[in-house]
Amino acid sequence: MRKEVLFTAFILGMILLVSGVDQCAQQGGSFGGGGQTQAAKYGVDFTTQQGLDKLSEGKTVYLGNSFLVDILMENFDSEPKSGQICIRDDIDDAYGGIPSRCKAFNIPAASYIQGNLDSPATLDIVFPDSGYYSYSNLPIDTSATLYISASYGQSSTASAIIKAPQPESEAITFTQTPSPLTVSAEKTITSTDSGAKLNLKININKQGDYNITTRDFKREAIGMSTNFGSYNLECPAVAQGFIDFKNTKFISCSALLPKEQLSHPLIVYLDYGVQLNDKISFNIKKEVA
Numbered sequence: 001m002r003k004e005v006l007f008t009a010f011i012l013g014m015i016l017l018v019s020g021v022d023q024c025a026q027q028g029g030s031f032g033g034g035g036q037t038q039a040a041k042y043g044v045d046f047t048t049q050q051g052l053d054k055l056s057e058g059k060t061v062y063l064g065n066s067f068l069v070d071i072l073m074e075n076f077d078s079e080p081k082s083g084q085i086c087i088r089d090d091i092d093d094a095y096g097g098i099p100s101r102c103k104a105f106n107i108p109a110a111s112y113i114q115g116n117l118d119s120p121a122t123l124d125i126v127f128p129d130s131g132y133y134s135y136s137n138l139p140i141d142t143s144a145t146l147y148i149s150a151s152y153g154q155s156s157t158a159s160a161i162i163k164a165p166q167p168e169s170e171a172i173t174f175t176q177t178p179s180p181l182t183v184s185a186e187k188t189i190t191s192t193d194s195g196a197k198l199n200l201k202i203n204i205n206k207q208g209d210y211n212i213t214t215r216d217f218k219r220e221a222i223g224m225s226t227n228f229g230s231y232n233l234e235c236p237a238v239a240q241g242f243i244d245f246k247n248t249k250f251i252s253c254s255a256l257l258p259k260e261q262l263s264h265p266l267i268v269y270l271d272y273g274v275q276l277n278d279k280i281s282f283n284i285k286k287e288v289a
Contacts, residue, residue, distance in 0.1 A: 042179060042208050043075075043076060043081075043152075043154060043179055043180045043208075044074070044075050044077070044081050044107065044150060045074045045076070045276070046071050046073045046085070047071070047072050047074075048072075048280055049071065051070065053066060053067050054067060054070045055069050055133075055146060055280070056280065057281060058281065058282065058283075059282045059283070060284075060285055061282060061284050062284075062285055062286065063134075063284070064135075064136060067134070068126055068127065068128075068133070069098065069127040069146065070126050070127075071085065071124070071127075071148065072122060072123075073107055073122065074120040075107040075108065075122075075123075076120045076178045077109065077110060077177060077178060077179060078110060078177045079109050080106065081106075081153075082104070082106045083150060083153065084102045084104050084105065085102065085103055085125060085150040085151075086100065086103075086149045087100075087101060087102075087127055087146060087149075088100040088101070088146075089144055090147070091142075091284070095135055095137055096136045097133055097135050097144075098127070101127060101128070103125055105123060105152075106123075107123040108121040108123075109121060112177070135284050138286075141284065141285045141286060142283070143281060143283055144281070144283070144284050145279050145280070146279060146280045146282065147277070148277070148280075149276070149278075150275070150276045151217060151275040151276070153272075153273055154181075154270075154271070154272055155270070156179040156181055156269075156270040157177075157267060157268070158175065158268045158270070159174060159265060159266065159268075160174045160175065160185070160265070161265055162198065162200075162264050162266050163261075164196050164198055164257050164264075165189045165195075165257070166189075166261060167189075168189045169186070169187060169189070170186075170187050171187075172187050172200070179270075180206060180208060180210050180212065180274050181204055181205065181206060181207070181270055182207055183202065183203070183268050184203045186201040187199070187200055194256075194258075195256065195257055195258045196257045196258070196259060197255070198231075198233075198257050200233075200252070200253045200255075201252055202250070202253060202268065203248065203249070203251075204243075204245065204248065204249045205247075205249075208276075209276075210274050211276075212246075212272055213272065213273045213275065214242070214272065215271060215272060220245060220246055221242045221243060221272075222245045222272035223241055223242055223270065223272060224238050224241065224251070224269065224270055224271075225238075226266065227266070228264065229264055231264065232255060233254070234254055234255065235252070235253040236252070237251050237252065245272075
């Protein structure tokens, strides 16, 4: 009887453990809610801090209560980042609350050890500059939304070794530090009278839920250039150093190479603007009677 009881308790404990892990998996990693915005480990990310006087997901704010918006920014890139972060709520300014405000930020580079991420750099940004926010004179209880937007410039470098004329075809893997855009390629080699022709199909792909634009945030395009040493890599789709870009882009490039076997580095440079958006939901209520 004692063994049966212990076995039953063990089974119940395992069910509760698996259920708890499943709930945690469902709760984490979602876009929105003031948590990490799927940009984690790909560049800059942010989250709203929790606290007694800090606005966070699902919080109830009573009329007349004072509160702050405290945002923790993280940089996973090996280069420092500069940009601005903006916030606003969707409540009419006549009732107080959070007007549209922006702050510039400069966040150091992440710490890397032998090419591996050791820890992201962090920066705490608090709104407003002084004092607190509060709501007043709202005639009814209501739900509300805080919108957060961070924008910054990004430069990415991806490198790979190109072998020719053998193998005649292969997938090319690029080495690069974490960034919003990744680079990969498919290589094929064709014979010519004097040597070989390299054909590359370069794929530029967006990793997270970002808006990718030019560095001045004016159009959906990115800066691109390559370095293939003494060999001329021609990429017709790159016009004046830019390519149109939304979520992914395939670029066809080619170069004439000698017939002798070689291994040569190829470097791809990308330059663009990144905008990352998130929102949190909260409630505004009158004082409890």
